[in-house]
Amino acid sequence: MSQMQNVERQLREMILALEIGPGERLTERWIEGRFGASRTPVRAALLRLETEGLVGRDGRGWTVSPINLAELEQIAVYREAVEIAALRLTCGQADKSAIDVIEAMLDSCDENTPREEWHRVGMDFHIELARLSGNEFLFRAVRDAMTRLSRARWLEVRDETALGRAWREHRAILAATRLGQADEAARLLSAHIVGSRDRLVTSLANDRRGLRARGFAVVAA
Amino acid sequence: MSQMQNVERQLREMILALEIGPGERLTERWIEGRFGASRTPVRAALLRLETEGLVGRDGRGWTVSPINLAELEQIAVYREAVEIAALRLTCGQADKSAIDVIEAMLDSCDENTPREEWHRVGMDFHIELARLSGNEFLFRAVRDAMTRLSRARWLEVRDETALGRAWREHRAILAATRLGQADEAARLLSAHIVGSRDRLVTSLANDRRGLRARGFAVVAA
DNA sequence: GATACCAGTTTGGTATCCCAAAATGGTATC
DNA sequence: GATACCATTTTGGGATACCAAACTGGTATC
Structure with a gap:
């Protein structure tokens, strides 16, 4: 290389x-x-x-x-647009077998899995789900958005409760998608993104002092 | 510089x-x-x-x-997602005065205006409309999508009828947006994007031989 | 003590040099 | 005439040299 x-x-x-x-x-x-x-x-x-x-x-x-709270909120709106569009495309597809691969990704995480792995799989879930749409632009949009969220998400991954909740929501989204229930899947995904954003922004606002003490620049919303 | x-x-x-x-x-x-x-x-x-x-x-x-027909079709889907999301945000805003500036852009084009100008304004309409949403990510997504479409759109701009139709649709979208009618504005914008894609793909498929004769690579869908 | 100023250093922007790999073109061979 | 082969050239990737602007630290001045 x-x-x-x-x-x-x-x-x-x-x-x-x-x-x-x-x-x-x-x-x-x-x-x-x-x-x-x-x-x-x-x-x-x-x-x-x-x-x-x-x-x-x-x-x-x-x-x-810097980690930018206003940016995190804008990204959530952006994600709703592109991830839901991708998900609706996927719901309309005949072959749903690829969804099993994504479900298997979720299954690969348990209490022995290191945090870095939960962090990675939590992002890859959204990225791979978007890839299934077959639309390169939606896929790249989701991937780039997740990259930008990545650093802030280290906070979410410290919270066991939040992780469990996210994984349940991920599974519910996959279930609806597998049945081709586009509206339901979109509703679940939207709620997941908004909820995820809220938890993230709250965590960040709380941890802001600690992060600044570590020398991290955190810009307010 | x-x-x-x-x-x-x-x-x-x-x-x-x-x-x-x-x-x-x-x-x-x-x-x-x-x-x-x-x-x-x-x-x-x-x-x-x-x-x-x-x-x-x-x-x-x-x-x-190369100009890629499959890509043009994917971009249309992508545009529907991001432009409609941006438009819905704009519909929800109190201050609609910025829309007049965009309407003035459309007004600046008449029969004496050179084609390059129609081409530019036709793209800037969508870009500036997305900017009004205030969401930087949606704005950049629309701007980048229009950049990718730009070369293919030289074809559309040669067609007087298509231009007139596009401008009427642009004005209708602005009218609905000004009234805050999000669903109607979204419906109009979606139809505009899909129609524009259809005309573009048809033109390209027809002109493909001519374009290739000029040495332009055009990849089929 | 605060401030204006200046020499020295650091840094990004640019130009240029070197190299290995790939493309090119001509030639010998069959 | 087609083809295999080799020398030459071209090209992108990388390294380095140079410069002007910005920064730094200290000093002289008030």
């Missing part, structure tokens, strides 16, 4: 895992040294991550995007 | 104006010479345009994305 893709992948992982804090300054030279690459692949990676919303320009330099 | 943004903007314009044909090979060295910039800004521009879907990788090199 090329250096370019390596730097991009590794830097993205560090940002998403909060190993580089939201709001933190980035210099091309630091990344260069950190990953043993030259500036050419570093710049390519930064340009990519900029379009993903993970880093942004701060005057002349680069900054890891 | 920096070279980087210049190359990006100029190259995008050449591609959207079909001055560089769909499917055409691009070399970084050619762009370098064409715009008098070095490879660093050229590569930044290519990376950006890649995320916009205007250029793509062809093995090791770069290619101007």
